[in-house]
Structure formats: structure tokens, C-alpha cells
Amino acid sequence: MKVLAFAASNSENSINQKLAAYTASLITDAEVELLDINDYEMPIYSIQREVKLGKPQQALDFYDKITEADAIIISFAEHNGSYTAAYKNLFDWTSRIDMKVYQDTPMLMLGTSPGPGGAASVLASASGSATYFAADVKGELSVPNFFDVFDIVTNKVVNKQLQASLIELVGKLGK
Template sequence: MKVLAFAASNSENSINQKLAAYTANLIPGAEIELLDINDYEMPIYSIQREVELGKPQQALDFYEKITEANAIVVSFAEHNGSYTAAYKNLFDWTSRIDMKVYQDTPMLMLATSPGPSGAASVLASAIGSASYFAADVKGSLSVPNFFDVFDIVSNKMIDENVQNSLISLVAKLTD
């Protein structure tokens, strides 16, 4: 199974990237490709820019990565209760290639934050709009207080409840 994992964040030290990678690595026998959305940076989307530029290669490349995947693990960072500007822009450009961005690929949607909300607002938004973009969401999880439940040094989940939840999600993805 080829699994595409990424954080919807452009932070160099993204805790969402850590969560996506950790979760993807729980999938038995998976071939994991960990994307950094910084590699897909483009001008801010607008109709005028699309007319001028066409579809940027970065958007085409991102769409192709989704096409090649058998499963997706994405973890959403939250900026002011919503998507990060970096992810939203990548998504907007990619949706101009095909509104069915996720191409019915089975996926897990995650979110985390250092605080008690666990980026729950952006995760709810992503789940709520998933069907419009052909996202076959098999499960989701918001992880609050990331630094209390995940050991950055050992790169391991230290909270048994969160670990068990992730294992259950992975099982739904691989069924």
C-alpha cells in the first residue's frame, strides 16, 4: 500500500507533520511518502493568476501524488480556527485541476495543536467539506496538547489512549 502523508502546514517544525508521519508509520507494510507542502508553494490563487499562469506545475505535481497514492494521512494545522494559508492555497490551485482533489482515495484526517482544542475547528471544517472533494474519510482524530502526549525526542506517542485511537484509525484505513 502506497501511503501519502503530509501536514497541512508549512511550519519547518510542524507537529502536524510529526503526527501524520507517525500515524502513517503505524500502517503495516506501507510504502510511505512524506510530503512537505513547502515544496508546492505557488502565488496566491486568483482567477486572474490562473488566466495568466495556467495551472502551475506544483499543483499538477501535488494532484499526481494523490493519484499515485492508495491511502492518504493528512494532519491539519489550525490558524485562527481555519486552514493554514499555505495549505488553502495549494488546495485552491489543485481544485482547479479537478474539484475531486482527493479522487476517492481512502484517508485519515487528523489535527493537533499544543493547546486543548487540538485544532478541532479546522478538522471539523475539513471533514464537513470532504465529500465535495471526493475524500473517502475512513476516520479522524483531534489530538489536543500535543507536547503532553507525544515525545518529540523519541518520536513516539506516550499517551496510551491516543495511541490506541490511532491504531483503531489505521485499522479502518486498511480494512
């Protein structure tokens, strides 16, 4: 199975990237590609820019990465209760290639934050709109208090309940 995992964040020290990578590592016999959305930075989307520029290569490349994947793991960072500007822009450009951005690929949606909210607002928004973009969401999980449940030195979950939840989630990708 080829798994595409990434954070919907452009932070160089993204805790969501750590969560996505860790979750992907729990899938046995998987080829994991950990994507950095910083590699897909583009001008802020507008119809005028689309007319002038066409579809940027970065959006086409991102869409192709999704096409090649057998499963996707996205961990959403939350900025003021919503998507990060970096991910929203990448998503907007990619949706202009095909509204079915996720191409019915089985996926897990995660979100985490240092505080008690666990990126729950953006996760609810993402999962609530997922069907409009052909997402086959197999499961979702909000992870509050990231630094209490994850050891950033070893890059491992240290909370047994969270570990069990993640193992259960990755099990759903094969179904």
C-alpha cells in the same frame, strides 16, 4: 499499500507533520511518502493568475501524488480556527485541476495543537467539506495538548489512549 502523509502546514517544525508521519508509521507493510507542502508553494490563487499562468506545475505534481496514493493521512494545523494559508492555497490551485482533489482515496484526517483545542475547528471544517472533494474519510481524530501526549525526542506517542485510537484509525484504511 502506498501511503501519502503530510501536514497541512508550512511550518518547518510542524507538530502536525510529526503526527502524520507517526500515524503513517503504524501501518504495516506500507510504503510511506512523507510530503512537505513547502515544496508546492505557489502564488496566491486568483482567477486572474490562473488565466495568466495556467495550472502551476506544483499543483499538477501535488495532484499526481494523490493519484499515486492508495491512502492519505493529513494532519491539519489550525490558524485562527481555519486552514493554514499555505494549505488553502495549495488546495485551491489543485481544485482547479479537478474538484475531486482527493480522488476517492481512503484517508485519515488528523489535527493537533499545543493547546486544548486540538485543531478541532479546522478538522471539523475539513471533514465537513470532504465529500465535495471526493474524500473517502475513514476516520478523523483531534489531538489536544500535543506536547503532553507526544515525545518529540523519540517521535512517538506516549499516551496509551491516543496510541490505541491511532492504531484503530489506521486499521480502517484497509477497509
